Amino acid sequence: xxxxLFSFRGRITRAELWIGILxxxxxxTSGIFVGIAAMGLGYGAAVWIYAIFSLTGLVSLQAIxxxxxxxxxxxxxxxxxxxxxxxxxxxxxPNAYGPAPEPARVWRFLGVVVILGLAGYAAGGFGIEKxxxxxxxxxxxxxxxTKKGAEESWQQAVRSAHGEDYxxxxxxxxxxxxxxxxxxxxxxxxxxx
Numbered sequence: 001x002x003x004x005l006f007s008f009r010g011r012i013t014r015a016e017l018w019i020g021i022l023x024x025x026x027x028x029t030s031g032i033f034v035g036i037a038a039m040g041l042g043y044g045a046a047v048w049i050y051a052i053f054s055l056t057g058l059v060s061l062q063a064i065x066x067x068x069x070x071x072x073x074x075x076x077x078x079x080x081x082x083x084x085x086x087x088x089x090x091x092x093x094p095n096a097y098g099p100a101p102e103p104a105r106v107w108r109f110l111g112v113v114v115i116l117g118l119a120g121y122a123a124g125g126f127g128i129e130k131x132x133x134x135x136x137x138x139x140x141x142x143x144x145x146t147k148k149g150a151e152e153s154w155q156q157a158v159r160s161a162h163g164e165d166y167x168x169x170x171x172x173x174x175x176x177x178x179x180x181x182x183x184x185x186x187x188x189x190x191x192x193x
Contacts (some may be wrong), residue, residue: 011071020064070097141186150183158189
């Protein structure tokens with residue numbers, strides 16, 4: 001199933017085309033936010049990692065488009081001449097590029113894309129937790145009558161316990177809760193690596 005994302009051979013259905021396109025667009029878009037957050041924490045290499053990831057996605061999108069053109073009996077270069085070829089129904093039987101894709105394969109491919117997405121999400125969460133363990137304080141909470149007062153109290157608690165090295169704007173696991181006239185802020189303050 002991963003071969004669908006990177007192979008320039010074979011054929012795919014319209015559904016597999018759209019699953020691949022939407023999957024990569026979601027991954028590239030969420031990668032923008034992760035890259036911006038990583039740069040804000042001082043990881044300058046995040047831009048290069050994101051650029052490599054995006055180029056990989058663009059190559060994969062070209063492979064998916066070429067396979068879709070093959071399903072219509074065209075070479076992958078036809079994709080550059082007319083995008084309409086991507087929307088037409090494929091040839092029913094075998095052609096010069098291989099046998100017709102089986103319809104049930106769409107669901108397996110969707111499952112693989114969902115699993116890859118969940119794995120990426122889990123890896124991102126694991127990375128944030130590792131960052132928090134290495135560069136952040138334990139949870140600190142502070143309360144006051146107003147939300148602004150609770151925030152100021154939390155900032156003072158961070159500075160008095162850990163000094164000025166920890167940025168009050170770079171936090172992990174922040175919660176703001178106001179109940180019964182009392183607001184509480186709880187978060188881990190982080191220092192730049």
